[in-house]
Amino acid sequence: MNRYSVAEFIRKTEQEDKGEGFFELETERLLEVNLEGLVWAKAGAMVAYHGKIKFEREGVLEHGVGAMFKKALTGEGASLMKANGHGKLYLADSGKKIIILHLQNEAIYVNGNDLLAFEPSINHNIKIMKKVAGMMSGGLFNVRCEGTGLVAITSHYEPLTLRVTPGKPIFTDPNATVAWSGNLQPDFQTDISFKTFVGRGSGESIQMKFEGDGFVIVQPYEEVYFQRQS
Template sequence: MNQRFSIDEFIKQTQQEDKGEGLFELETPRMLEVNLDGEVWAKMGSMVSYRGAIKFEREGVLEHGLGKLFKKALTGEGTALMKANGEGKLYLADQGKKISILHLNNEAIYVNGNDLLAFQPGLDWDIKLMRRVAGMMAGGLFNVRIEGTGMAAITSHYEPLTLLVKPGSPVYTDPNATVAWSGNLQPDFVTDVSLKTFFGRGSGESVQMKFEGEGFVVVQPFEEVYYSEQQS
């Protein structure tokens, strides 16, 4: 009998493994294991499984202050977070997107609001709405600035590519394909009519993000469809 496709072989190939890597582990490239002993913030709806004594709660309306509440009202459900509290193993995923784990060491990074999967509560975070692009793209664009020391997990459609930004050599990206960038960079939004039929799609097809200075920007080989666009 051919054992290659047996249930036992399937279990052997796909079963969970303890890798001893700490709080965040990549169980597979598209599944995050959180070895929870305390709290973690995660994207609303990202839990796929857990074991142990873990409770989940949606973030409180005033938990982060009126400033963030006001910005959440502007940016919509894409920023919704849940808090997992307890002890056990928690498994998170987001539409099969590839997961990257980052350990910030007193550093800051901006992450597209749709691409933030989970982070430790000790990290400071704030929602940044890109008002200058709101009129150019359906639904606008928002991101989350994370700063401090701790773990964060971000997602991308397929493999991410990191481009280094150097003085005198700006990097231009499609906003819908931009995942994250270093905390010291402040992108500008520019339009180029000559690229209108080649760059991006929809009402924002000629809009580009321009990164100048010194840092990095992460892009994905995919144009994200944002929550507010899906609802329109």
């Protein structure tokens, strides 16, 4: 039954402090950041906050001239923002499920569209998927997150983690690939035989190939990306 009095609805859905620290899942699709300083987040992900918090888009020279050119090539120069201050910040992204990972001197690559937030102790670097740039209309970049701290990523529905082991490569659809371990460098390939069945603009099936020892996280959903118009 989904019928409540106003008082019942408030009791059922109101914010609750769970004592989980810096990142806290209010629901599986809404992240609470207990902010006492700085957090990096996906631009546009703020849904509410209270306290004194200032928002600032990531500057084009934030990480040097090289990063500026990468951002220009990806068309995602304002994909991240900094939230600085004290209070509670609530983040979400299109109703996607949120996963909090605690990196311990580790690295992970995250699809640029699936990175929600991370602590300032995490170093981040945008990586362009050069080999796929001419094959897809968007989703051309990922972010390498490295260090010790919390990273929040998003997934449409329940994610699946696949182990990559030597001699047994894993192939994934780029539109369904959320993240992978920092030691893996995927290759891109096309399968012409799939062209009849796949509604891609290129008429080909584009696949990511992961080889080595690590993991890759996929979602049961093909996310479609759009390049920002200049």
